[in-house]
Amino acid sequence: MSKGEATRQAVLDQAVEVARQVGLGGLTIGRLAEQAHMSKSGLFAHFRSKEALQLAVLEHARADFEAHVARPTLKAPRGEARLRALFDHWVRWIGLPGGCPFVAAATEFDDQPGPVRDRVVHDLRDLFDMINTIFRTGITEGQFRADADPEQFTQDFYGVILGYHYVRRLFGDEQAEQRARRALDALIEQARRPA
C-alpha cells in the first residue's frame, strides 16, 4: 500500500466514525480535517467534493461490513446456523460507537435523489439478497418449510435488527439484544412450523 493510499484509508476510518455519529450530511471536509488533524486542502486532494467523500465513506463502511459481518457469517454452516451467525456479527457491528452507518445514511438520503441515495439502495439490496439467499438455502436443506416466503423473512429479519438498533441506542436498554434474539427465534420457528 503506498503512503498516499495508507493516508486515505486512515482518513476514511476516521470519516466512517464521524458519519456513524453525525450522519453523512454532517460529515464536511472541514469537520473531517479537524478530526484527522489534516489541512482542508490536503483532504481536498483526496476527495474533490463532499459527495465524493460521502461515496468513499459508504464504500469504506461496506468493506468494513464485509470484513466483520458478511465474510465471517459465511464460515457458519448453511441455512439456520448462518442466519444466526449473521445476526450475531451484525449486532456486534451495530454496537460500535455511533451505530450502523447504513441506517443513518438510509434515513438521511431516502428523500434525496442522486448518487449517494443510489449507492445506499444498492448496498441495502445486496444485504437483502444475502439474507434472502441464506434463508433459501435453509429451505433447500430442509430446515425450513418449502413454502416459507424468503422476502417475508428478509423484511422481518431486518425489522428485528432495526428495532434492536433504536431501542439499544436511544433508551440504552440492555435487554434489547435479548429481545431481538427471541424475535429471531420466533421467526425461525415460524419458518420451520408447517403452515
Add this chain to the structure above:
Amino acid sequence: MSKGEATRQAVLDQAVEVARQVGLGGLTIGRLAEQAHMSKSGLFAHFRSKEALQLAVLEHARADFEAHVARPTLKAPRGEARLRALFDHWVRWIGLPGGCPFVAAATEFDDQPGPVRDRVVHDLRDLFDMINTIFRTGITEGQFRADADPEQFTQDFYGVILGYHYVRRLFGDEQAEQRARRALDALIEQARRPA
C-alpha cells in the same frame, strides 16, 4: 387563534415537512424562510435559535401524530383491535411525503446529547408506553396469554414498523405493507398461542 399564532402554526407545518425530508439537522432558519416565503428575521422572531426551532418542530410533529394516529387509535376496542388500529393509522402517517419525522430525528440525534435528543427519547418512550399499555389490556381482556411479555411485543411491533418504513421508502416496494401486516399477524398469533 391570534394572527401571530396562526403564522407560527403554518410555518411549523412547513417545517415538519422539511424535517421529514432533510432531517432536523438540515432544517435551518434560512432554508425554512425560503420554503415559507418569509424573511429570516421574521422567522427569528418566532424561533430564536436552530435548537428552539428543532424542538418546536418535534412538538408540532408530535401533536400531528396524536391527532392522526394516537387519538383515532383509541376509538378502536381495547386490546388486539386497538393494536391493529394503531398499526393502520401509523402506516398511513409514515406514508406521508418524507416518511416519519421521528425515525429521522432518532437516527440523527441518537449520538448528540442535549435537549433535542432528550425530547426524541421522551416522545419515543411515550409511544412505547402506548403500545405496551394496549398490549397489556389484551392480556387483561383474555385475548393474549397471561405470561406474554409486553416489552418483547413492543420492541417487535416497533421493528415491524421500522422494517416497513425502510423497505417501502428505499426500495419503493409496494409489497412492504402487506409483509408488515403478516408480521403483525404472526406477533399477535404468538401472543395468543399457549407457551
